[in-house]
Amino acid sequence: MNNFVFYSPTEFVFGKATEMQVGTLARKHGARKVMIVYGGGSVVRSGLLDRVKQSLLEAGIEYCLMGGVQPNPVDTKVYEGIDFCRREQADMLLPVGGGSVIDTAKAIAAGVLYNGDFWDFYIGKAKVKKALKVAVVLTIPAAGSEGSGNTVITKLDGLQKLSLRVPEVLRPVFSIMNPELTYTLPPFQTACGVADMMAHIMERYFTNTQEVEIGDRLCEGTLMAIINEAPKVMKNPEDYGSRANLMWAGMIAHNGTCGVGCEEDWASHFLEHEISAIYGVTHGAGLSVIFPAWMTWMVEHNVDKIAQYAVRVWGVSESGDKRTVALEGISKLKAFFSSLGLPVTFRELGIENPDIDRLADSLHRNKGELVGNYVKLTKQDSKEIYRLACINE
Template sequence: MNNFEFYSPTEFVFGKNTEERTGELVARYGARRVLLVYGSERIVRTGLLGRVEESLRKAGVDYTLFGGIQPNPTDTMVYEGIRLGKEKQVDMLLAVGGGSVIDTAKAIAAGLAYEGDFWDFYAGTAIVQTALPVGVVLTIPAAGSEGSGNSVITQVSTNKKISLRTPRALRPKFAIMNPELTMTLPPYQTAAGAVDMIAHIQERYFTNTPHTEVTDALSESLLRTIIEVTPKVLASPNDYDARAALMWCGTLAHTGLCGTGNEEDWSSHAIEHELSAFYGVTHGAGLAVIFPAWLTFMADHNVDKVAHYAHQVWGVPATADKRADALEGIARLKAFFHAIGMPTSIAELGIDNFDLELINSHLHVTKGERVGNFIPLNEAHTRQIYEYAVRG
């Protein structure tokens, strides 16, 4: 196990009707003028936005609405949010939504405290030292952004989709988590969210760091729970207990806990980001295609942990042939994805004009010559992974 620092100061307020405490929590953290960031009109139709607004008014908090955040959020909306935040002199960002909304709020929070271009942080030419506080009312369990310092934004002019990791400055001050708010999610969005959770855990689980028994056990337990409860949620959308388990799994998957003491990988996310940046696919669906392809490559190049994963997570009996065990585990992963309505090939994503060479070369323009740590992947390696994704 490697040396590590684990910092997770977010206050999680979990359970039924907790969105009614939004104003109380905003006021607790000293904010008086909030930019309320949200995505679709679903939160208007369900009455959630109205309840949050009423809670803010009762707490004496002024607020400005900033809606229309789309999946795979872009820099154009961040710039508009920064402009509006400056105009209204806000002192907190309140994200009501899922990962795209929260990531956008974090980028605005960093940009409002910075004299330069917020994209400097994503380009790696500046480091976030300070930011406005961020609060969250979570509506989509998936990205885990409610419990992390991470934010992913796409620069429209270059199609660069970049993940910013700020372990301290951008972790939300609080996250309100009511599983009831997820009951109106479409099945596809629920399933894509489950895949995102699985991927967040596996990006940390597949490590070459020795003696990671504690984090491995945490990761395996969370993975098995997601595999168990996701079909229940899809079969019975109003099952509160299953929704609650899935929602909490999504948060625990991305607080950093599952990576403590590990050298993490994150190559599958980088490879998928090219798909969602260029083709607009749902991030979780893209990961359902890329992660099995990545694992198939690893079965021939770094098989031990992949076989262990097959044994511990998918119940594959151990044999003397680790590669065969690994491939059986991958087959069971793909069968699970299909069972919950997720794709496992480029064609199933609905991409009929896939330009493998463009995507692969752009990946390395964005991420550099080598990607990831489990095996540092060069351009030939990632091309092979994309080829596996095409085959499905």
């Protein structure tokens, strides 16, 4: 196990009707004026936005509103938000929604206090040293942004989709998590969330770091819980217990708990970021295509942890033929994704002839000559993984 620092100060307020506490919590954390950030009309139609506003007013806290955040959030909305936040002199960002809304709010929170272009943080030109406080009312369990210091934004000029990780500054000060708010999610969106949270765990699980048994078991147990609960939610969207377990799993998957002490990979996420940036697909759906392809490539290059995953998570019988064991585990993963209505090939994703050269060129232009850590991928390796994602076996 490697040396590590784990810092996770977020206050999680979990359960039924917890959104009614947003005003009290915002006041507790020193807010005077809150900028509410949201996406489309669902938070309006459901009455959630009105409940949040009422709670803030009852606590004596002013607010302003910025809606219209889109999936795969883009830089233009961040620039708009930075200007609006400065004019309104808000001192806390309150995203009400899922990962795209939260990531946008985090980017705004960092950009408001910076004299330059917020994109400098994403390209490594500057470091986030301070930011406005961010709090969350979560409606979509998927990205885990309610418990992480991470944010992903796409720059429209060049379709450059990059991530930023600043846990010491951008973790939310509090996150409200009411599983009831997820009852009306469309099945496909629920399934994409499941793929996203599983991918967050697997990016940490597939590591070459030795003696990380605690991390391995946390990853395996959380994956098994997700695999158990997801079909229940798909069958009964208002199964509170299963919704609650999935919501908490999404947070555990990405707040860093599962990855302490190990070198993480993240190649699959970077491979997928190019797909969703260029083709505009849902991130979780892209991951359900890329992750099995990445694992299939790894069977021939670093099989050990893939075989362990197959045995411990999917119950494949252990044998001396690790390659066969690993491939059976991958097959079970693909079957699980398919059972949720998720794609497992480019064609199923709606992309008949992906431009593999463009995807790989953009990936390595953004991330460098070598990508990932479990096996460091060259451009040729990345192309082969994209090709494997075209094959349905």
